[in-house]
Amino acid sequence: MALGEVQWRVSTEKPIFSSPCVYRPGSVVFGSHDGMLRKVCCRSGEIVWAANLQVDKRASLQSLDSFEEFGDCLKVRDELFVLGIVQIQLEINELAFEAVLDLLSAVADVRDSQEVEQSAIGSILTAAEQDMVQDAAHNLQRLRDFRGNNYFVQFSVNQSEGEGEAVQFPTEENYVPDAILDHFTPVSKRTTWKQRYFVNEEFWGGHGFPVFLYIGGEGPLGPKAITNRTFIYYMAEQHRALLLALEHRFYGKSYPTVDMSTPNLMYLSSEQALADLAHFHSFVTDKYGLTDEKWVAYGGSYPGNLAAWVKLKFPALFAGTVASSAPVHAKTDFFEYMEVVGDGLRYFGGGECYHEVELAITQFAELMDGGDEGRKKVNELFKPCYPMTDEFDDSVFETSVMGAFQDIAQYNAIHEGVMTLSDVCEHFAKPGDAVGKLASFLEKTRVGDCLDSKFQGAPNGTVEVLSRDQFDGESSARQWVYQTCNEFGYFQTTTSVRSPFHALRAVTEANVGTEICKRVYDIDVAPDVAGANLDYGSLGIEVEGVTFPSGTIDPWHALAVQNSTDLHSYSSKAVFIEGTAHCADMYYPSERDSPQLQWAHKKIAARVEQYLQDRDYRHDVAATPLTPEEVEAVE
DSSP states (O other): OOTTEEEOOOSSSSOOOOOEEEOOTTOEEEEEETTEEEEEEOOTTEEEEEEOOOOOHHHHHHHHHTOGGGTTTOOOOSSOEEEEEEETTSOGGGOHHHHHHHHHHHHTTOTTOHHHHHHHHHHHHHHSOHHHHHHHHHHHHHTTTTTGGGSOOOOOGGGGTTSSSOOOOOSOOEEEEEEESOTTSOGGGOOEEEEEEEEEOSSOOOTTSOEEEEEOOSSOOOGGGGSTTBHHHHHHHHHTOEEEEEOOTTSTTOOSSSSOOTTGGGGOSHHHHHHHHHHHHHHHHHHHTOSSOOEEEEEESHHHHHHHHHHHHSTTTOSEEEEETOOOSOEEEOTHHHHHHHHHHHHHHHHHHHHHHHHHHHHHHHHHTSHHHHHHHHHHHHOBSSOOOSHHHHHHHHHHHHHHHHHHHHTTTTSTTSOOHHHHHHHHTSSSOHHHHHHHHHHHHOSSSSBOOOSSSSTTOHHHHHTOOOOOSSOOHHHHHHHIIIIIEEEOOOOOTTSTTTTOTTOOHIIIIIHHHHHHHOOOSOOOHHHHHHHHOGGGOOOSSEEEEEETTOGGGGGSOOTTSOOSOTTOEEEEETTOOTTGGGBOOOTTSOHHHHHHHHHHHHHHHHHHHTOOTTSOOOOSOOOHHHHHHHO
16 A cells, blocks of 8 residues: 555454545644534644544535535544544554654644644544553643733634635745834835745736735734635625735744744834834835735734734825724733623623623632632642642643633634533532532643643643743744733733633732733833723724724623724724624635624625725615614624
């Protein structure tokens, strides 16, 4: 049998799966667990291990069949789940636990999707003895890059994999050859570097047609940003626009310096990133021979900030921008985040859900404060990865607990097959004591077989993870946390009594913000949030031609422009979307979208039309009219 043509088998009493797999270098294979699509790399000299697990057969096949371009690499039938990758040198019928450990190592390379890691480790622990994979599982747990979304605000199209039609990729990646390291140094002293960008000319009508720019943020940028996964792609088709995406400096493969040592991070700032956008505008204009073509920029989350701020700082370069879920107000103690998570629990499960979660958290906190007996019970129920020796360790552990709720709330109901806030409320409505339900909930949602609990002093402690200063094309934790320490704060705490998580006493600004900034980056002053708010205007930003979509369920909307925000110009407008989560409007429109989200897409499209046509903003062009039923649902 030739390399690349293998028979997929599993190590069981009898083979349960057999299908030819034709390997293509660089391709991707998919598997499904609980009806949710997961991604793992398919690399040279490796095959896929399948295990017979109970999954949603219909949803799995529907999702897998949608990926036509991977048809030669993956054909899954019946109730099978593709767990990951094992070496082809292994005997196909003797995979056993060696394959499990190889799988952990391989999946660890896929750091752009915490869902991959969660699915893989959870399924492995179902298929194998836990003591065989405990150490490897803990290493995989740390690859969530500092507790996943707890500090991150990034919109990622990777999370939408498995939904809709096959991904359509644009052209190959490109690099700006003369990106400037420091835009604010004298021209004679400037040095250059190569900044990655992507181009999609699929719909472009040529000279005279608009240019749409997707702004990259605090993570690697991929070609999917400007494919049929995103709303910007949909808009480009409507307007025959040239599609571009620029990766943010210090993320992905955009390396301005040799490493991410603290002295080099001085070049990582929103101010430099905005100047990169202006330089990129000039670069593209020269490369394509553009003259008076109109540009519209799109960004979600922190890139949403950049979308608003680039229109503020370089107003002549863009006809308008769309700043989705943009936390434009910088704040150190961001206690409102967990308040909104609580509001989401109340929205989907009523007061009963809110108070049951609050009771569970309170009982957990009582155990944490209950001396040796209480800590013994915590260890039994919640399985911390390391013994906790001080308040900083407690803060890591308690952040891991609240992080499970954060991840669900931030992306609630955006992707099919993922746990939602409604599911959370359904879980906590079951009979039983509250703290026991919290333990079983965390067992379902955690990555690995233990919860993070070490601030410093372990190979995978928080400080150790954030101190890794070598570029690898994927990591983003060190860079983003530096930006929060330097400019934005955004430290999510449980200090508000309006949050059901207020009993978590260790999750304070000092523990999850100040101390990290000091130990990792030697920053012993608070983030300059006052400077950022003064420079960019915060919620009082005086900018024209910006649309600010955000969702009522998104915890970041507390720092974003809302309907009640007093905007400076008629040409800027909030689009506040009832019942939606973080950057929900940035995904490609779907028939499954709620009436509220459909309304928002129409509203945003109408605003973009205004930017391109120079219409009178005082007489706001209505989006496509909704039916009375749709209006009632939206209102």
